[in-house]
Amino acid sequence: MTAGTAQNWGSTLDSVVVYAQGALCRRLARGSVPPGGRVRVTGLPRSLDPGSLRARVLGAPGVRVTEARMEVEAEPLGPxxxxxxxxxxxxxxxxxxxxxxxxxxxxxxxxxxxxxxxxxxxxxxxxxxxVPPPREPEDPHRRTPVDAWLxxxxxxxxxxxxxxxxxxxxxxxxxxxxxxxxxxxxxxxxxxxxxPPAHVETTVSAVLTLDGTGVTDEVEVELEYGVPGAVWVPAYRLTHRQGDGTGRLVLRASVAQRTGEDWTGVRIALATADLRRRTDLPKLRSIRIGRRQPAPVPSGWREPPAGLADLFAGYEAAGPRPVTTAAPAASRTGSASGPVPPPPPPPAPQGFGGPPSGLPVPGSAYGSSPDVYGGAMADQARPAPAQPAYGQPSPARPAAPSQPGGRPRGGGFAGAPAPRAPAAMAPPAPGAAAPPPPPPPPAGPPQPSGAELDYAALVLSGPDEPGGRRGRLFPTSPHDAVAADHRRRAEAVAALPLPGHAVRPRESAGSFDHRFDAAARADVPSDGTWHTVTVGEIPVGLRTEYLCVPSVEPTVYATLVLSNATDQALLAGPVEVTVDDDFLLTAALPTLAPGGVRRVGLGPAEGIRVTRRTNVNESTAGLRNNVTVLDHRVHVELANGLARPVTVEVRERVPVASEPDIRIEERADWTTPADGAGTEHHAPGTRVWRVDLPAGGTTALDGGYEIRIPAGKALVGGNRRS
Structure with missing residues (x-):
């Protein structure tokens, strides 16, 4: 298919789903179906992954896409x-x-x-x-020319x-x-x-083949493709008014992309999933004992035609081509002059058993697996490719040696044999060990990779190719090197330094994946820097509590207790806290699962004071005074200097016994905090007082515990505990 046989359709980028790394873009194109049914949709980015391209027709049941393929065209720019x-x-x-x-x-x-x-x-x-002139010993003294020196x-x-x-x-x-x-x-x-790069304009387009009869109106085609070079991290903005039990939590995202196309006025969605994670299920094949075996699955490989080596006999008999530019031959004593040898053949491409470097693995969300996206799709169903007319494979024929990944060792698609050793090979040195014999070829026909089964991308090697490649089909992509360089530069955006308190979405999402859809369209240029996108508002339960641990520090801290009542998790990230329309600070919000409760610290509360005093009495008890009683008394005083009532949580810690002959008896009205899913984790022995203080009010809390140990023993570090 040439450029003149396809009608050009312009396209616009409509929506983008940004994953943990990479993005899935959706373009829309509209036009009338030409008589041949072939159209070219332009405007695609250079870093597009060819294996992720798929297309479908929207709103036209009688029209479907039977083929979709990416083409790259380059032309020099004018001055x-x-x-x-x-x-x-x-x-x-x-x-x-x-x-x-x-x-x-x-x-x-x-x-x-x-x-x-x-x-x-x-x-x-x-x-x-x-510099004075040299003076001889017999010369008289001369006067110094002071004026010249000055x-x-x-x-x-x-x-x-x-x-x-x-x-x-x-x-x-x-x-x-x-x-x-x-x-x-x-x-x-x-x-x-x-x-476009300097001096060259590259056009990436998708060539589609539409199948529809009797369609005269315009149809709309949707293109979906994956691109690397896009990352995002969550960020929040929390607005709260004191005394109110609710707050406004606005989810924002810092998005950076270097995909090669500007996202202008697109609908953006953010997902925590890994776009390149494998999605194919493992297959456990049965082991059969007996003569009857299941028929092998057709691999698509065909026998090379007979007499292929004789096809180029006349070409070789014509002799080598005349050399247009010959390098100066180096003269050497005893060496005969001869024709300049041809340059060595380029090495055969490696890795045809799997996806090219920088592309997703087969079976990924936008990989090269034909059952997921494939190059040609028609209403989610891809027709089986036609087999090349090479005849039927012979199961009894020994296969050519193959490399790991199922590719024939000679590089040929049609069962190319292994390349022969050169005729003039230097003999091994005397006493040197002989090289090991080559391993025997595996049984069965070669198993070509997915690139070698893409018949439309196979190219017939000409007579100038090495002997093992001439006359055989090989997958070739002239733009792979350039595209790989674009993808490599695009993926460098993953190394950007994160904003303060930011966490990668894959690290904070854990074992679950979430998606967040932005409420409005946004613009994100392809410059590789962070841009803030507002996603939407999330309703959260919010209350202000004050927390103090007077045994560690006589300071009361203000906290916001957030409760997530939605069905989506709040990922970890920075949150800008605004209280009563005044910006307070930027804190780190932990991951908040659906139904979870977390605290966000706001710093010391200067208006609330706390003091703590302890008293320890040591005595004996028991029938023969064989028990030592350590009575610990704790006295805590709180004073609220704020103009509003507050709730203060005072935390104390009771020793935890690890031996059976040590008993601990508590004498206080404190409670043991509950540890469970969605709640805060507490250390063993933690006790909590929850006190409601009115504006300007004070209160006193008394508690304590007794430690009973045998009289002949003592606590490690002393019997007195503060």
Whole structure:
């Protein structure tokens, strides 16, 4: 299919689902179905994963997609195609920014050279000093020309003053150019990658084949594809008013993407799932004992045609092609001159048993598995590809040696044999061990990979290829190297430093996956920097409580107790807390599961004071005073200096006995906190007082416990406990 046989349709990016790494984009295209049914949808990014492309027709039951394939076209840019830099805001195309950086770099190098030359001149002038002529022993004493010395010193001072003045000007100009170069380099690093590279314009399009009869109206086609180079982390903004039992928690996301296309006015959804996680189920094959065995599954491999080696006999008899440009032959004593040998053949591509480097593994959410996305889909069903006319495979024929992954060792798709060793091979050295024999070929026909079964992408090797490749089909993708480079640069966005208190969604989501849909459309340029996107408001239960542990620190801390009553988890991330329309602080929100309750610390509460006093009495008890009683008394006083009532939680800790002859008896009205799902974890022996204090009120709490131990023993560290 050529460019003239397909009708071009423009497309617009409608929605994007950003996963933990990578994104799934959805484009819409509209047009009338041409008579041939072949259309070309343009506007796709360069970093698109070819194995993730799928298409379907919306709202037209009589039309379906029977083939979808990606094509890349490149053409040189004209001399006046670039976009100049806008002097007002410093924005422009990447090509113009790159030219500006190169110009400033050259100017900076020239300015530094001028500064260095000025420094060398200063050193030369500074080294000027009077040198008296040598005096012979018989010569009489001569008078020193003081006037000449003074004139030389005056000349040096005057010359140095002018040179230093010029040096100050050169250093200022150098600093200015360094600043401009830093700003331009930063703009280039932050510029959007949604622009063609220098001097070349690359067009990525999806070529679709539509099957529909009697359709005259316009149809709408949906394209879905995966791209790397997109990450996100959650962020929150919490608004609360004191005395109110609810709050507004706004979920925001920091999104960074370098996919090669700007997301302008798109619907964004955020997911915690791994886009490249395998989704195929393991298969356990049965082991059968007996003569009757199940028929082998057809692999798609076909026998190479007979007489393939004789097909190029006439081409070889014609002799080598004339050499147009010959390198100068190196003369050597005793060596015969001969024709220049042809360059060595390029190494056969490796890894056809699996997906190319940088692509998802088969069976992933947008991998190359034909039962998930495939290159050609028709209403979620892909027809079986036609088999090439190579004849039927012979089960009894020994297969060619294959490499790991099922690819024939010779690189050929049609059962190419292993390459033969060169005829002129140096004999092994005397006494050297003989090389081990090659392993026997595995039984059965070769099992080609998915790339080798993609018949539309196979290319017939010509007569100039090595002998093991001529006349055979090989998968080839001329744009794989360039696309891999685009994907590699796009995936570098995963190494961006995270904002403060931010946590990767895969780390905070745990074993569950969640999705959050933004309420409004947003813009995210392809510049590889963080951009804030507002997702929506989440209703949460909220109350203010005060917490203190006076045995550790005589300070009362203010906390917000959040309860999640929704069916979605709140992932860990930074939360900006605003109380009574005043920004308070940015705290770290822990992961809050549905139905969970968590605390967020707000810092010390200066309006509430707490004091603690302890008293320990040691006595004996028992029939023969064989028990030592350690009576610990705790007295806590609270004073509320705020203008509103508060609830204060006072925490104490009771010792936990690890031996059976030690008993602990509590004498207080405190309670034991409950540990369970969705609640805060407490250390063993924790006891809690919950006190409601009115505005300006005070209260006192008394508690204690007794430790009973045998009289002949003592506690480690002393019997007195504070």
């Amino acid at each position: 006046d195609t670039g976009t100049d830099i806008d002097a007002g805001n410093g924005t422009g195309s990447r090509d113009a920014l790159r030219r500006e950086v190169e110009r400033l770099r050259d100017a900076y190098a020239a300015a530094r050279g001028r500064r260095d030359r000025q420094l060398s001149l200063i050193e030369e002038v500074r080294g000027l000093h009077p 004139e030389l010193a005056e000349f040096v001072d005057e010359r140095l003053a002018g040179l230093h003045t010029r040096l100050v000007e050169l250093e200022q100009a150098l600093l200015q150019l360094e600043h401009e170069l830093t700003v331009a380099a930063d703009k280039l690093a932050r510029a959007s990658t949604d622009a």
